Amino acid sequence: MESDARVSVWEDLQHLDDDFREQLLNLYSSDQLPMDVRHYLAHWIEAQDWAQASRELSLATVLFQNLLHLIDDQLSRFTQEQEILEQHNFRKFKHDIQDKYQKNPFQLAAIISHILKEEKNILSAALEVQQAQVNQ
Numbered sequence: 001m002e003s004d005a006r007v008s009v010w011e012d013l014q015h016l017d018d019d020f021r022e023q024l025l026n027l028y029s030s031d032q033l034p035m036d037v038r039h040y041l042a043h044w045i046e047a048q049d050w051a052q053a054s055r056e057l058s059l060a061t062v063l064f065q066n067l068l069h070l071i072d073d074q075l076s077r078f079t080q081e082q083e084i085l086e087q088h089n090f091r092k093f094k095h096d097i098q099d100k101y102q103k104n105p106f107q108l109a110a111i112i113s114h115i116l117k118e119e120k121n122i123l124s125a126a127l128e129v130q131q132a133q134v135n136q
Contacts, residue, residue, distance in 0.1 A: 007039040008042045008043075008044055008046050009042075009119055009120060010039065010046065011042070012123055013017070013119060013122070013123060017126065017129075020123075020125065022123055023094050023122050024119070025073075025121065027122070028115075029095040029118045032070075032115070033059060033111065034089055034093050036086060036091065038115075039076050040086075041071075042068075044111065045116070046116065048063055050113035050116060053105075054106050054107075054109040054113050055106070057105070057106055059104040060108070061105050063105070064102075064105035064108060064109075067097070067108075068094060068097075068098070072094075075087060078090065079133035
């Protein structure tokens with residue numbers, strides 16, 4: 001689970017022990033950011049400054065529009081691959097965020113920023129436990 005600059009936080013989170021995996025599952029128990037959207041757009045999501053976007057409407061608007069375009073791109077791939085479940089999930093998420101955040105995209109940015117911070121906290125705690133076990 002050692003962090004590598006080329007590996008996303010999301011990829012590191014896939015290798016958590018059960019206790020920490022449960023924390024991750026709890027973090028994604030609401031529909032604010034579906035886990036499959038997080039999975040497929042991991043690198044792009046992590047590369048954005050969501051904290052800044054949560055305070056700056058113009059940046060939040062740009063990220064919101066870019067997210068919608070990426071969702072459309074991913075939907076096209078799912079259509080070609082005949083992945084009906086993922087098509088459904090991505091369409092639902094797109095519809096939901098358009099309804100909830102089209103007029104206030106900085107709220108979505110704040111949610112994503114919070115989720116990413118919580119992921120990093122979970123990963124840090126897991127790495128601390130792993131390091132403590134190595135040092136025993």
